[in-house]
Amino acid sequence: MNIVDSHHHIWRQDDLAWLSGPMQPRIFGPYEPIRRDYPITEYLNDIAGSGVVQSVYVQANWPVDRFEDEVAWVQSVNTETGWPHGIVGYCDMTVDDARPALDRLTKYPAMRGIRQQLHWHENPIYRFAVSADLARDPRVQRNVAHLADYGWSFDLQVFARQMLSAAELAAACPGVTFVLQHAGMLEDLSEAGWAVWRQGMRTLAEQPNVVSKLSAFGTFIHRNDPAHIAALLHETVALFGPDRCLYGSNFPIEKLWTSYSALIGAFRDAARDLSDAAQRAIFADTARRVYRLPEIR
Secondary structure, eight states: OOEEEEEEOOBOGGGOHHHHSSOOOOTTOOOGGGSSOBOHHHHHHHHTTTTEEEEEEEOOOOOGGGHHHHHHHHHHHHHHHOOOSEEEEOOOTTSSOOHHHHHHHTTOTTEEEEEOOOOOOSSTTTOOSSSTTGGGOHHHHHHHHHHHHHTOEEEEOOOGGGHHHHHHHHHHOTTSOEEEGGGGOOOOOSHHHHHHHHHHHHHHHTSTTEEEEEOOTTTTTOSOOHHHHHHHHHHHHHHHOGGGEEEOOOBTGGGGTOOHHHHHHHHHHHHTTSOHHHHHIIIIIHHHHHTTOOOOO
């Protein structure tokens, strides 16, 4: 089966402050092994033999005033190597009008969407956004709605307790496809935590323009756990359906604790009891549709 990796990063250390600056606590734990360049050649070596034939790059938090530089650099890698096949860039959606910034990104052929991370948590190590309810900000809703005019998606990153406001954002932007990052970033593995996550996921799944990315399941446990992957995959697919689920590796972050072959093997094993059509949707077809990638034959 041909696989599309719908979420990975490549980077140069001098372009990422969190890599080149003082080491700070991170959601995924100590990251010394990846405080270095991660070029496309290393990524291609990592995926060798995995069946991955296409990939989508998701923004990696360059300084916000260099949002176009990030896309320009990744586009240059695409031009040189053919990889990645799509780019999700960054744009600040909290400004009064994001369209001038979005217009600057239209010159890059691989552009497919925007991510601005909206996740907020009581735990400051897990926190990224300045407040919990940015999805309710009228400026954010207005700017995200403009993405429909560009044919671009919005990669939505929130925790379970933010999913109600995220569903309101999706409802306010019916012309935009929302790609829920990491199946909602389940961080509380207690029975109560799972219950809150399920309810939030159910609320998001009610919005027909939301799809869920099956990725980064090692973020909070710092390991490749096949049982954990299987549980999250099956519950997410049950809520969204396979045609609204897509696989992503989150490499090189997950490279901190696993190899690509072990990671994709765990996902394949988790989906093995699904139909062939469902597996094709999860591992290829949904990502190709959402990010408008050409089919590989």
